[in-house]
């Protein structure tokens with residue numbers, strides 16, 4: 001028999017993602033940011049190693065606010081990706097349970113640790 005009062009909610013603005021879902025999306029986004037970051041950082045390394053002038057140029061680039069902001073963003077993405085990655089691996093190896101409550105708490109923990117590391121990255125960069 002077909003249940004008549006099935007929950008129907010197609011208003012996407014009222015659908016709330018659970019915290020583990022947000023953590024998962026952010027993990028993928030941070031991975032893609034890092035993929036782009038590898039290119040930027042290798043270019044910067046190549047420039048700095050090309051010649052004494054190249055080193056000077058790279059050092060100069062890194063004095064600008066925009067460049068520092070990009071570097072801070074890369075470090076924040078790296079921090080989140082590592083926290084989320086370790087969380088995933090702990091789950092995969094069975095060290096932490098894959099229940100809703102543990103998933104929610106570990107997602108929250110990885111986000112809090114990322115915020116702390118992001119602040120430290122800001123202190124390091126500026």
Ligand code: HEM
Pocket residue numbers: 027028030031032034035038081082083084085086088089
């Ligand atoms: C430059 C370095 C890295 C890049 C470019 C990178 C990139 C990515 C990307 C794009 C994904 C998403 C794959 C998907 O969702 O289909 C991913 C997933 C993953 N990364 Fe990384 N990653 C890097 C470093 C790391 C490190 C250092 C760790 C260890 C903590 C790590 C752990 C993981 C894990 C466990 C997953 C799978 C998560 C899942 O099952 O959904 N990654 N990575």
